[in-house]
Amino acid sequence: MAEFDYDLFTIGAGSGGVRASRMAASFGARVAVAEDKRLGGTCVNVGCIPKKLMVYASHYGTDFADMAAYGWTVGPRSFDWATLLANKDREIARLNGVYGDILQRHGVEIVEGRARLLDANTVEVAGRRVTARYVLLATGSLPFVPEGPGCELAITSNDIFFLPKQPERVLVVGGGYIAVEFAGILHGLGSHVTQIYRSELFLRGFDDDVRTVLAEEMRKQGIDLRFNVNVTAIERRGEALAATLTDGTVLEVDQVLAATGRVPNTRGIGLEEAGVKLDAVGAVLVDDFSCSSTPSIYAVGDVTDRINLTPVAIHEGAAVATTLFGGKPTKPDHAGVPSAVFSHPNVGTVGLTEAEARRVLGKVDVYRTRFRPLKHTLTGRDETTLMKLVVSCADGRVVGCHMVGPDAGEIIQGFAVAMKCGATKAQFDATIGIHPTAAEELVTMRDPLPPPELAGSE
Ligand SMILES: Cc1cc2nc3c(=O)[nH]c(=O)nc-3n(C[C@H](O)[C@H](O)[C@H](O)COP(=O)(O)OP(=O)(O)OC[C@H]3O[C@@H](n4cnc5c(N)ncnc54)[C@H](O)[C@@H]3O)c2cc1C
Numbered sequence: 407m408a409e410f411d412y413d414l415f416t417i418g419a420g421s422g423g424v425r426a427s428r429m430a431a432s433f434g435a436r437v438a439v440a441e442d443k444r445l446g447g448t449c450v451n452v453g454c455i456p457k458k459l460m461v462y463a464s465h466y467g468t469d470f471a472d473m474a475a476y477g478w479t480v481g482p483r484s485f486d487w488a489t490l491l492a493n494k495d496r497e498i499a500r501l502n503g504v505y506g507d508i509l510q511r512h513g514v515e516i517v518e519g520r521a522r523l524l525d526a527n528t529v530e531v532a533g534r535r536v537t538a539r540y541v542l543l544a545t546g547s548l549p550f551v552p553e554g555p556g557c558e559l560a561i562t563s564n565d566i567f568f569l570p571k572q573p574e575r576v577l578v579v580g581g582g583y584i585a586v587e588f589a590g591i592l593h594g595l596g597s598h599v600t601q602i603y604r605s606e607l608f609l610r611g612f613d614d615d616v617r618t619v620l621a622e623e624m625r626k627q628g629i630d631l632r633f634n635v636n637v638t639a640i641e642r643r644g645e646a647l648a649a650t651l652t653d654g655t656v657l658e659v660d661q662v663l664a665a666t667g668r669v670p671n672t673r674g675i676g677l678e679e680a681g682v683k684l685d686a687v688g689a690v691l692v693d694d695f696s697c698s699s700t701p702s703i704y705a706v707g708d709v710t711d712r713i714n715l716t717p718v719a720i721h722e723g724a725a726v727a728t729t730l731f732g733g734k735p736t737k738p739d740h741a742g743v744p745s746a747v748f749s750h751p752n753v754g755t756v757g758l759t760e761a762e763a764r765r766v767l768g769k770v771d772v773y774r775t776r777f778r779p780l781k782h783t784l785t786g787r788d789e790t791t792l793m794k795l796v797v798s799c800a801d802g803r804v805v806g807c808h809m810v811g812p813d814a815g816e817i818i819q820g821f822a823v824a825m826k827c828g829a830t831k832a833q834f835d836a837t838i839g840i841h842p843t844a845a846e847e848l849v850t851m852r853d854p855l856p857p858p859e860l861a862g863s864e
Pocket of ligand 1: 714
């Protein structure tokens with residue numbers, strides 16, 4: 407008889423858990439995965455996918471307006487929130503099924519229910535106790551709403567995907583990418599949006615030019631963006647909500663969306679009993695191979711709070727499966743991870759910001775251009791695109807590539823490959839551009855900006 411019921415028991419069938427489970431099974435391991443909500447996790451159900459569908463929806467308003475300059479006449483138009491959400495729900499249900507099929511096809515047993523560790527090799531789920539040689543924690547993260555009077559009246563990103571009615575007036579609280587994206591989505595769909603953030607500028611961690619340019623572009627579109635301000639209280643006022651801000655302003659809105667961060671989902675799942683150590687924010691502490699302080703327990707994805715993105719969780723899950731059952735110890739590679747903000751316009755970014763590069767590498771050259779996209783020469787829309795390269799002076803490598811503009815995520819993905827290969831600015835210069843595109847600017851910028859100590863001295 408086998409010593410354990412399973413070789414791997416995964417808790418959480420989201421991005422990381424599904425990939426690790428099906429790969430482990432394809433290596434011949436006996437695998438089960440527990441899920442207490444819906445297959446696919448945050449990304450599929452209340453994250454990347456439904457959000458991107460809503461981003462698409464939000465772009466049609468400006469597209470209709472821009473058409474006239476190209477000779478098109480569009481008849482009366484209106485937007486129906488309920489239709490969008492119903493169509494989105496249908497697609498998500500299809501994806502839930504796809505995830506179930508993938509797991510079943512690979513021979514992974516799906517256990518519906520909330521799992522909890524009893525010790526380093528025992529899990530309790532759906533009224534049973536099972537043992538496993540290895541347990542993988544892939545429980546993701548949860549929205550965090552700071553305590554305060556009326557905080558229970560705010561909704562989070564988990565709720566916005568299921569609101570029965572589009573809010574006419576929304577207050578978005580927060581300065582991370584989720585806050586920025588929902589401000590753009592709701593504005594694009596016709597809501598009146600105020601976004602507030604407690605510090606000087608949103609999107610901390612992104613390049614400063616990107617942050618400044620995006621804030622300018624969002625304000626030009628009519629989003630009421632306010633920095634250095636926070637909410638102190640929310641009260642119900644009839645059908646509406648009254649949000650009091652730190653500067654004394656009271657905003658009357660229909661919804662307050664708290665996009666105020668996320669916390670690792672590590673509470674109440676028996677981690678103490680199993681001896682799994684957490685860091686100060688409650689994330690599972692792991693080594694380079696994603697192994698926790700308990701040798702039989704591994705963790706991947708948002709629960710470890712490394713880089714909280716779907717492709718990273720998938721990559722970490724694949725690395726664990728390969729390490730444990732593929733006969734090849736594999737560390738996930740967290741270098742040069744590109745990312746996008748699906749704001750309007752998009753942000754795409756990979757590598758170091760200018761400030762990081764100056765701190766880490768000392769001398770860097772910076773190439774930057776800002777221009778009106780060709781499309782808007784006819785529409786007259788006041789929207790600009792930003793392209794920026796940061797280049798190491800020591801070896802000529804491009805160490806940062808940043809963009810604000812249409813399709814930035816699509817464009818930066820390709821440049822991320824070049825940078826992963828160590829491409830130099832000279833190699834960028836030697837690459838012929840595709841004309842006429844915005845992306846060609848990234849291979850045609852020839853003159854670096856004057857170094858900061860000389861800037862403004864002319
Ligand atoms: C609004 C939003 C937009 C996002 N947009 C993007 C994007 O555009 N691009 C991108 O790359 N990333 C995006 N992300 C981040 C991305 O969704 C996460 O990084 C990713 O889903 C993390 O995967 P994971 O496997 O760690 O956890 P998850 O996908 O969250 O999966 C965890 C699963 O574990 C289950 N679970 C938890 N506890 C238990 C338990 N005790 N028993 C059983 N099951 C349990 C949960 O129900 C869940 O299904 C977004 C996130 C949000 C919230």
